[in-house]
Amino acid sequence: MTDTPDLKCYQEAQLLKVLTSLSYRQDNLSTYLTNIVCGLSQLIKTDWSVVTLRQQGQYRILASSIEIKPEKNYNLHDTFTNDVLTRGATLFIEDISAVAARGPEGYFAYLGIPLRTPIGEVIGTICSFFRQPHTVMPEEIQLAEVLAEQAAVAIDNYQLYQRQRQAKTQYRQMSEQLEQTNTDLKNALQLKDNFLANMSHELRTPLTAIIGLAEVLQDKVYGPLTPKQNKSVETIEQSGQHLLAMINDLLDLSKLESGNLALQLNAVSLESLAASSLASFQRQAQAKHITLLNQVSADVGELIGDEIRLRQILLNLLSNAIKFTPEGGEITVSAQTTGTAIELSVTDTGIGIATDDFSKLFQPFVQLDSARSRHYGGTGLGLVLVQRIAALHSGTVHIESQVGQGSRFTVTLPSNLEPQAKSPSMENTALELYQPQESLAPLILLAEDREPILLLLSDYLEEAGYRVETAKDGPEVIELAKTYRPDLIFMDIRLPQIDGLEATRQIKLHLPHTPIIALTSLLPENEAEFRAAGFSDALVKPLKMEQLTQMITKHLKLR
Amino acid sequence: MDSKQHSILVVDDEERIFDVIEGLLMREGYQLTYAPSGQEALQKLDALQPDVILLDVMMPGMDGIETCQQIKNNPNWKHIPIIIVTALTSKEDLARSLNAGADDFISKPINSLELRARVRSMLRIKIQYDALAATLRLRTLNLFDAFLS
Numbered sequence: 272m273t274d275t276p277d278l279k280c281y282q283e284a285q286l287l288k289v290l291t292s293l294s295y296r297q298d299n300l301s302t303y304l305t306n307i308v309c310g311l312s313q314l315i316k317t318d319w320s321v322v323t324l325r326q327q328g329q330y331r332i333l334a335s336s337i338e339i340k341p342e343k344n345y346n347l348h349d350t351f352t353n354d355v356l357t358r359g360a361t362l363f364i365e366d367i368s369a370v371a372a373r374g375p376e377g378y379f380a381y382l383g384i385p386l387r388t389p390i391g392e393v394i395g396t397i398c399s400f401f402r403q404p405h406t407v408m409p410e411e412i413q414l415a416e417v418l419a420e421q422a423a424v425a426i427d428n429y430q431l432y433q434r435q436r437q438a439k440t441q442y443r444q445m446s447e448q449l450e451q452t453n454t455d456l457k458n459a460l461q462l463k464d465n466f467l468a469n470m471s472h473e474l475r476t477p478l479t480a481i482i483g484l485a486e487v488l489q490d491k492v493y494g495p496l497t498p499k500q501n502k503s504v505e506t507i508e509q510s511g512q513h514l515l516a517m518i519n520d521l522l523d524l525s526k527l528e529s530g531n532l533a534l535q536l537n538a539v540s541l542e543s544l545a546a547s548s549l550a551s552f553q554r555q556a557q558a559k560h561i562t563l564l565n566q567v568s569a570d571v572g573e574l575i576g577d578e579i580r581l582r583q584i585l586l587n588l589l590s591n592a593i594k595f596t597p598e599g600g601e602i603t604v605s606a607q608t609t610g611t612a613i614e615l616s617v618t619d620t621g622i623g624i625a626t627d628d629f630s631k632l633f634q635p636f637v638q639l640d641s642a643r644s645r646h647y648g649g650t651g652l653g654l655v656l657v658q659r660i661a662a663l664h665s666g667t668v669h670i671e672s673q674v675g676q677g678s679r680f681t682v683t684l685p686s687n688l689e690p691q692a693k694s695p696s697m698e699n700t701a702l703e704l705y706q707p708q709e710s711l712a713p714l715i716l717l718a719e720d721r722e723p724i725l726l727l728l729s730d731y732l733e734e735a736g737y738r739v740e741t742a743k744d745g746p747e748v749i750e751l752a753k754t755y756r757p758d759l760i761f762m763d764i765r766l767p768q769i770d771g772l773e774a775t776r777q778i779k780l781h782l783p784h785t786p787i788i789a790l791t792s793l794l795p796e797n798e799a800e801f802r803a804a805g806f807s808d809a810l811v812k813p814l815k816m817e818q819l820t821q822m823i824t825k826h827l828k829l830r
Numbered sequence: 831m832d833s834k835q836h837s838i839l840v841v842d843d844e845e846r847i848f849d850v851i852e853g854l855l856m857r858e859g860y861q862l863t864y865a866p867s868g869q870e871a872l873q874k875l876d877a878l879q880p881d882v883i884l885l886d887v888m889m890p891g892m893d894g895i896e897t898c899q900q901i902k903n904n905p906n907w908k909h910i911p912i913i914i915v916t917a918l919t920s921k922e923d924l925a926r927s928l929n930a931g932a933d934d935f936i937s938k939p940i941n942s943l944e945l946r947a948r949v950r951s952m953l954r955i956k957i958q959y960d961a962l963a964a965t966l967r968l969r970t971l972n973l974f975d976a977f978l979s
Contacts, residue, residue, distance in 0.1 A: 472888060475917035479939040480846040486942050487853025515939060 286314055287414070300429045304334030307422050308397065312336040314418075315411040317399035318378065322386070322422055323352050324395040333395070333426070355383035355396045361416065363407055380405040384415050386423035394426060435734065460529060467525045471518050478518075482511035520652040523583075524635065527659040534577040534663060541574065541615065542567050545604045548585040552593055560598050566605040567615075574613050574686045580660045581684075587653040588617040588680050595678070596621035608686065612666075616681040623674040632670065633658045657682070713827055714738045716757035718748035718774065719790065720767050728761070731816050737823070745769025752778045752785070759823055760787040762806070772804040779805035786826035836953055837861040839878060841871040841897065842886035842915070847938075851884060851915075854942045855949065868892030872900060875907055882952045887916040887927065895930045902931030909959050911952035915940065 287310075308320040320336040329344040330352050347353045355362050362383040364370065378400035386395040397419045485508035488496065496504065526532040545567040556563045585604070592602045600620040607614050624632070635655045658668045661682050672678035715737045719725040722743070729739045740755055742748035744767040752760060760778065764771040775787050789801050789809035801809055807826060810818055838860045840848050848864045855862065863878055865871040869892055871883070883901070887894035894914060901907045914927040917938040927935050933955070934948050 472917045475938045476844050476847065479917070480844075480850055482939045483850030483942070484846075484853060487850065487856070490853075490857075490942070492853050492856040511939070 283314060286310060287417075300425060301334055303425055304422055305336075307418050307425075308334050308336040311397065311399065311415055311418050314414055315382075315399070315407065316401075317382070318402045319375075320397060320399040322395060322397055322426075324386075324426065325352075325356055325393075330395065351381055351383050352396050352398060355385050355398075356393055359385050359387070359393050361385070361412055363412070365404065365406065375400060378402055382407055382412070382415065384412075384419040386419055386426065388423050388427040394423065397422060439734070464525060464529050464531065467522055471522045474514070474518050478511055478515050482508055482515065485511060517652070520656060523656055524652055524659070527656070527663065532580075532663065534580060536575050537578060538573040539576050539578045539581055541571050541606050541613065542569050544578070544581060544585060545606070545615075548582055548589060549604060551586070552589050555593050556602070559593065559596070559600075561593060561596055562601045564601065564603040566603055568606075571606045571608055571613065572686075574684055576664050576684065580663070584657050584660050584682055585615070585617070587657050588682075591653060591680075592617055592619035592621060592678075595619065600677075609683075611686055612683050613686045614681050614683050616679055618677065618679040620677040623676050623678055624670065624672040625674050626672075629670050629672075633668075712736055712738050713758035713823065714740065714755055715823065716740045716742065716748065716751055716755065716760040718742045718745075718761065718766060718771065719763040720744060720765070728819065732819060735820050743767075745771070745774045748774050749777050753781055756782060757785065759826055760785060761790055761810075761819070761822075762787055764789055764791045772800070775805045788822050788826070835859065835861050836881045836956075837863065837878060838882045838884060838949065839863050839865060839871060839874065839880035840884045841865045841868065841889075841894070842884075843867060843889040844886070847886065847915075850940060851945070854940065854945050858946060858949070860949075868894065868897035868900075871897060875901070875910075880910060881956045882949055883910055883912045884915050884949075885912050885932070887914060887918060887923070895926060898927070898930040898932050909956070909963075911956055913948055913952060 304322045308322055311317065312320045317336070321332050321339075322334040323330045324333050325347070326344065328347055330347050330350075331344050332339065347356070351362065351364070351367075362381070364381040366379060367381050368379070380401040380403075382399040382401075384397045385393045386397065387393050397415065399415070485504050487493070488504045489501070489508065523532070545565050549563050549565055552563065589602065589604070596602060596619045602620075603616075603618045605616050605618065632654045635652055654668075657680075661668050661684065664684050666682055666684035669681040669683065670678065671681070715732055717725060717728055717732070717739060719728065719741070720743050725741050725743065729741050732739045740751050740757065742751050746768055748760070748762065748766065749769070751757075762771045762775055766774060769777075771789060771791075775789075778785070778787065786807040787805060789806045790812065791797070791801075791809055792812040798809070808822060810822060838855070840851050840862060842848055842864075843866055845864070845866065848862075852862055863874065863880065865874055868889060871885075885894045885898060889897075892900075894916070898912055898914065901910065901912060908931075911933040912931070913934045913936055914932040915936050915938065916923060916927070924935055934952060936944060936948055
């Protein structure tokens with residue numbers, strides 16, 4: 272060694288400075304690590320230094336100071352690397368020949384330093400080999416440990432970055448799947464609606480024949496019937512009517528659920544609505560000796576609603592009441608005004624409903640027990656329709672009941688319903704659960720001529736959830752600003768062709784309210800000049816990533 | 831109503847619907863004729879000269895709406911009242927039928943009272959029309975006579 276100690280010191284200091292100022296990008300870890308081991312090799316005069324990374328029971332060489340064969344995995348068992356990993360501390364072996372059959376051939380001494388991440392996990396080593404007998408000074412070990420720490424941080428960051436990228440990709444794939452699922456669901460709903468409409472038509476034709484011909488026979492058009500025949504024909508006709516009622520209810524329910532049922536709003540007189548609805552049950556009530564009472568007085572007045580649908584509510588409630596009220600009972604329709612709402616009630620002296628069963632009443636196709644449904648018939652859709660129609664009128668349905676005493680169903684409707692543009696629909700809310708956020712994220716325009724920095728910044732901002740456009744020179748940033756009208760612009764001052772100051776002046780002519788942030792190494796002397804050019808703020812290099820997001824939050828909140 | 835037997839043409843691709851209509855109208859004593867398609871109905875019109883047409887909407891080939899339009903666009907046929915019989919129940923379907931020139935509308939499944947009432951009402955219109963046409967013919971004849979004499 273011919274170097275004087277001073278010169279050597281100086282060189283080492285320089286080298287160290289270079290090494291510690293190394294910048295790396297996530298996609299170039301290997302170059303960074305190679306720089307570290309080459310630097311280390313020079314600094315402490317090793318013949319070969321490598322960075323190893325533990326992978327389950329094996330290790331892999333990530334970087335080497337001399338050219339080696341392409342990377343592959345090595346078994347950890349019985350290696351120096353394993354010793355360092357296990358100990359978690361620096362290991363120096365003066366003579367590796369003393370430890371038989373270990374280490375590469377032709378080397379004499381070994382120095383192993385663990386790679387420890389900021390949270391203290393040992394993830395690999397830096398191994399160095401010397402061809403000649405060798406001792407290492409404590410300050411050399413210290414140096415090596417400093418570099419090892421840098422390597423460990425770089426690897427750790429890289430792994431975090433990879434994991435984040437992976438998570439982002441997964442998230443994107445899941446979003447796409449969700450979107451696809453939503454589209455499929457929408458299509459399926461459309462198919463279901465079409466299917467129901469077609470089925471309803473297809474079923475009506477045979478039903479017309481069944482009901483119509485049963486009626487023809489009952490009318491004795493083709494001659495008199497025996498009592499048995501008459502009873503059979505009557506059953507055929509009633510079953511046909513039942514089927515028809517079900518098809519109609521199903522079709523209505525389908526329309527309600529798909530939001531395809533538009534209300535025809537008009538002023539509806541409750542008094543006449545109650546009277547006409549009760550009239551259609553007069554015959555059935557007489558047959559069961561049930562008294563029908565209309566207690567809706569004329570002074571309840573009118574409400575805004577769809578008369579056909581409101582009648583459907585009342586008919587369904589009355590039909591249930593008649594079904595479940597024993598002979599000699601009583602059914603009352605009443606109404607009263609409470610503030611801005613009108614309450615319409617159907618009260619019966621029927622079999623009643625247990626409180627526990629209230630919630631089941633409004634589920635499609637659920638009847639409280641199957642024995643009862645066999646006895647009383649019905650489609651199981653009536654109350655569901657009542658509730659959905661009431662909801663469409665911005666109303667609610669309320670039940671009071673006691674088993675054996677009777678039930679009271681009260682529909683509360685607003686008396687002055689405003690016509691709605693679109694009916695609320697359950698499917699719609701379900702479908703709109705997923706909304707891609709990207710179109711809503713603020714758009715950031717980045718102008719910077721050095722591509723690595725541009726990539727770094729745009730990656731970071733995209734990770735942070737913003738939409739990013741990038742420009743590499745003055746004309747491009749002016750063009751993009753006009754085209755995309757970004758929410759905020761980061762502008763490097765030293766841009767080619769047109770500099771950042773001039774570009775900002777020009778953009779401000781078109782977008783006077785868009786915040787433009789200067790990226791510069793010159794502040795604060797030039798602050799006045801920046802303000803004059805139209806910059807809202809400035810960031811001084813070297814940048815810290817979170818300053819970017821802080822800046823965005825600050826200025827986008829201001830607007 | 832006059833004692834002449836009225837003629838009604840029923841157009842439906844489903845023959846069983848004709849069976850129903852035939853049964854429901856049996857006691858009315860009309861002369862019923864069946865056509866399984868719009869095309870066949872048009873072919874029969876001149877020979878048959880029906881007083882009322884009961885016309886199904888959803889038929890393969892020429893549907894009820896088109897059949898209705900063709901009848902109403904023909905000066906020889908347009909005075910024949912048409913009742914559209916359909917399983918479609920929406921207001922839009924009703925409007926479509928009326929726009930095509932139909933005179934009345936009845937939905938499936940067919941209610942016997944409603945069917946008889948609507949057919950009768952259409953027949954009344956047809957009888958009045960025929961009476962008017964006859965008066966007009968008579969007047970023309972009288973005028974002609976007066977001119978000659």
